[in-house]
Amino acid sequence: MxxxxxxxxxxxxxxxxxxxxxxxxxxxxxxxxxxxxxxxxxxxxxxxxxxxxxxxxxxxxxxxxxxxGERKEGFTQRIPVKHLLGAKRWQAGMTAVVQSEQGQRQVTILKVGKFMADVDLNHPWxxxxxxxxxxxxxxxxxxxxxxxxxxxxxxxxxxx
Missing domain, CATH: 3.10.50.40 (Chitinase A; domain 3)
Incomplete structure (x- = not known):
């Protein structure tokens, strides 16, 4: 077939x-x-x-x-660290999973603080x-x- x-x-x-x-x-x-x-x-x-x-x-x-897709410049967002899935401690450059209205999506950590993280919403690839x-x-x-x-x-x- x-x-x-x-x-x-x-x-x-x-x-x-x-x-x-x-x-x-x-x-x-x-x-x-x-x-x-x-x-x-x-x-x-x-x-x-x-x-x-x-x-x-x-x-x-x-x-x-x-x-x-193509990379979108400035496609970033600040989100609470508690919403990042995949590790206990986060560092810039790591890939995390977040739950969105369209389901799970991979993001790249740009900067992380105690409560908030700046993430790149482009897929890593x-x-x-x-x-x-x-x-x-x-x-x-x-x-x-x-x-x-x-x-x-x-x-x-x-x-x-």
């Missing part, structure tokens, strides 16, 4: 920066799953998956506009050209429930 709208794709990935350094990978972990055609994946990655099938492995290099090594493990038709919910269920997907 080929990847098309309303299919659930399970895959492994390795994300590399401009110099080939590995930024992130799910090697040795459970595969990821997403519902194709429902805006659950970065635009460029979803386009790259279209038409692929189980067993396909490929590499795609994408510009910022198709992944985490915004503005970078990224290379994805992708391996399609399985492709199946989505269930009616998955389509109604707008996301994949089961291993690598959403669990209710």
């Amino acid at each position: 080929q990847i098309a709208d309303n299919t659930v794709v399970q895959f492994n990935y390795r994300l590399k920066g401009e110099n080939g350094e590995v930024l992130e990978s799910n090697a040795g972990q459970a595969p990821l799953a997403y519902l194709h055609g429902h805006n659950n994946m970065m635009v460029g990655v979803e386009k790259a998956f279209a038409g692929k099938a189980e067993g396909d492995s490929f590499t795609v290099t994408l510009p910022p506009a198709e992944t985490y 915004a503005g970078r050209t990224l290379t994805f090594d992708l391996e399609v493990l399985s492709v199946r038709a989505a269930s009616e429930e998955e389509i109604a919910h707008g996301h994949a269920h089961g291993e690598g997907g959403h669990h209710h």
Whole structure:
């Protein structure tokens, strides 16, 4: 079965920066799953998956506009330290997770005080050209429930 709208794709990935350094990978972990055609994946990655099938492995290099977006200058905010998730002690340059109206988002600590922190709201990889090594493990038709919910269920997907 080929990847098309309303299919659930399970895959492994390795994300590399401009110099080939590995930024992130799910090697040795459970595969990821997403519902194709429902805006659950970065635009460029979803386009790259279209038409692929189980067993396909490929590499795609994408510009910022198709992944985490361009960097926005001055895209900063002051937030209470108690809202930063991921560590007990914070320092400038560290990456934290914060809960927003759109869900969790990664931020970079610019300056931290006793109660407040200045954070860069750009994703840490915004503005970078990224290379994805992708391996399609399985492709199946989505269930009616998955389509109604707008996301994949089961291993690598959403669990209710």
